[in-house]
Amino acid sequence: MACEGLQERLIEEAVAPGTDTALAEHLASCAGCRAELAVQRELQARIAGGLSAMVSGEPSPALIARVRMQIAAEPAAHRFGWMWLSAGVATAALAGFAIWFGARYFMQHAEPVREVQKNVPQAAPQQIAQAPAIVPARPVRNPSVIHSVSTQGNAGQHVAVVIPPGQREAVLRLVAALRSGRVDVAGLVNQPPPQEIAPLEIKPIKILTLAEERAAEKSGDIHK
Amino acid sequence: MQALEAILPGSRVQGESGTTEAARDFEGQLADGATLAFRMAMSVLRNRADAEDVAQEALLRAYKGFSKLRERRAFRGWLCRITWRLALDRQRGTRRRERRELTAESGAPERTAEQMAASSEFERHLARAMDELPEKLRQALVLAAIEGHSTREVAELLGLPEGTVKSRVHLARKQMAEKLQWLVKDFKRG
Numbered sequence: 001m002a003c004e005g006l007q008e009r010l011i012e013e014a015v016a017p018g019t020d021t022a023l024a025e026h027l028a029s030c031a032g033c034r035a036e037l038a039v040q041r042e043l044q045a046r047i048a049g050g051l052s053a054m055v056s057g058e059p060s061p062a063l064i065a066r067v068r069m070q071i072a073a074e075p076a077a078h079r080f081g082w083m084w085l086s087a088g089v090a091t092a093a094l095a096g097f098a099i100w101f102g103a104r105y106f107m108q109h110a111e112p113v114r115e116v117q118k119n120v121p122q123a124a125p126q127q128i129a130q131a132p133a134i135v136p137a138r139p140v141r142n143p144s145v146i147h148s149v150s151t152q153g154n155a156g157q158h159v160a161v162v163i164p165p166g167q168r169e170a171v172l173r174l175v176a177a178l179r180s181g182r183v184d185v186a187g188l189v190n191q192p193p194p195q196e197i198a199p200l201e202i203k204p205i206k207i208l209t210l211a212e213e214r215a216a217e218k219s220g221d222i223h224k
Numbered sequence: 225m226q227a228l229e230a231i232l233p234g235s236r237v238q239g240e241s242g243t244t245e246a247a248r249d250f251e252g253q254l255a256d257g258a259t260l261a262f263r264m265a266m267s268v269l270r271n272r273a274d275a276e277d278v279a280q281e282a283l284l285r286a287y288k289g290f291s292k293l294r295e296r297r298a299f300r301g302w303l304c305r306i307t308w309r310l311a312l313d314r315q316r317g318t319r320r321r322e323r324r325e326l327t328a329e330s331g332a333p334e335r336t337a338e339q340m341a342a343s344s345e346f347e348r349h350l351a352r353a354m355d356e357l358p359e360k361l362r363q364a365l366v367l368a369a370i371e372g373h374s375t376r377e378v379a380e381l382l383g384l385p386e387g388t389v390k391s392r393v394h395l396a397r398k399q400m401a402e403k404l405q406w407l408v409k410d411f412k413r414g
Binding site for chain 1: 254255258259262263264266267270272275276279280283284287288346347350351354365366369370371372394397398400401402404405407408
């Protein structure tokens with residue numbers, strides 16, 4: 001066996017002696033490799049010694065005393081921890097109640113709007129389109145002054161419309177008229193199609209000077 | 225020295241025999257556990273003050289979870305794992321701080337007299353080689369070195385088969401030797 005390339009096997013032999021029989025045979029006849037193995041064993045011994053020295057120290061007696069004191073203080077810390085947790089939960093509950101109460105207060109004051117929106121049936125947009133006089137053309141900006149009027153629809157549906165306060169009286173009169181039958185509802189709904197628009201007739205324009213205009217004014221031609 | 229039960233009246237007041245029993249068991253393992261935790265921390269940090277801090281923290285954490293530990297026999301292994309993790313965290317933090325200081329001061333960080341005395345040339349190289357080992361190998365090597373633990377004891381501490389531990393320790397020693405080969409020349413000269 002050649003000595004070159006035996007370095008790794010010598011390290012292995014130093015770490016775990018007696019595992020490589022072929023190497024053992026070579027070592028018996030090679031003084032150089034035996035010397036190299038001795039060096040590797042010394043290195044292993046120094047590594048083991050260094051490691052052992054590194055982890056053989058004793059902790060100071062104060063360590064155990066400190067641990068005991070810390071453990072003794074631990075239940076108190078736990079109590080305070082629970083106190084903080086309880087305070088947090090109470091604050092969160094209070095905040096939740098405040099939000100709920102505020103939302104409920106707001107909803108109560110915005111009741112007309114909510115009711116109107118709730119009562120409007122699916123067919124409402126179509127009906128509103130057929131009754132332009134009832135529905136305000138412009139969106140109402142201040143919901144707090146909205147009034148609602150509701151009546152029975154043609155198909156027995158509950159119809160609701162939103163009107164501004166200024167038109168409330170007129171709408172109520174219209175509703176009463178509709179109920180009394182004095183207004184032809186069918187006539188309102190089935191209005192005849194608009195007449196065809198006649199083509200625009202372009203008349204020639206006569207341009208006058210200032211003097212001609214005055215003269216025309218005097219004679220009264222300009223108004224004709 | 226005042227026993228843990230004497231300074232833990234809370235556990236008795238609660239009237240929970242389990243808590244008291246846990247406190248008694250923990251007290252029984254405290255001295256041994258403190259040494260084990262300190263040595264493990266020392267193998268990573270190589271500084272007494274830091275190692276004691278870590279050991280203290282590890283023991284406190286172990287106490288907090290002690291009553292939940294089903295097998296009290298597993299305490300030592302459990303403590304080892306807590307200590308190891310805390311020590312590595314502390315080491316990373318220390319290194320980050322040292323790097324920051326090094327950048328800020330553009331010079332080597334000052335070492336304490338204790339550190340200087342403890343770190344001979346060989347020990348410093350040994351420590352560096354250990355730090356370069358993969359964590360699993362390093363942990364097995366350290367535990368095998370502490371109090372001369374046998375392979376079986378290390379296997380119990382790590383919760384691993386003996387064969388795995390044996391293989392890891394062997395590999396760790398071999399890698400250490402390979403990392404320190406350049407020192408062999410000094411031995412030959414000497």
